[in-house]
Amino acid sequence: MKQNYIDRAMRARDPRFAKIVDRLGYKRRDMVAEEPADPISALREEYERVVGKRPFMGWDADKLREKIAAAKAG
Template identity: 45%
Template sequence: MADDLEKLRKDYEELLGKKPFNGWDAAELQKRIDDKLAGEIRADDESGIPAPADPFPSQADLDAMRAGTYGNRELKIR
C-alpha cells in the first residue's frame, strides 16, 4: 500500500509538475490523476473545477466595449 501511494505521488508530480498535498490518500491522488488525464483540470488548478484557459477579454475587446463599437462581435479571450 505504501508503495502504491509513493508511485501515485510520483505520477502526480510528473503529470502536474508539482508535488501533491501530503494529506491526500491513494484514492484522492488517483482521482486527480484521472481528472488531469481526462483534461478536466489545469496543472495549476487545485480545486478540480474545470476552468477556461483565460476568462478575461483581450485589451482590444475592452477598448471596443468602451468606445461602443463592440457590437455583436464574439468575445475573444487571450
C-alpha cells in the first residue's frame, strides 16, 4: 500500500495535524452521511425484497424494472 504524508501524519497523531483537521471540521459529531436520493437504490431494494437475493450492481434502472416485473409475474 502506498503511503503519503497525510497517511503517516494521521497515524502519528501529530498535534499539528489534529489542529488542521479540527479547523477543517472533520472532527464534528454532527456530520452524518445522507441517504442517497438515487432512484436506482430504491429499485435495488425492491428487487431484493421481491426476488430474495441481491441484484447485479451492473444493471441499470430499466433492467431492474424488467427483472422485478418478471419476478412478480412468475
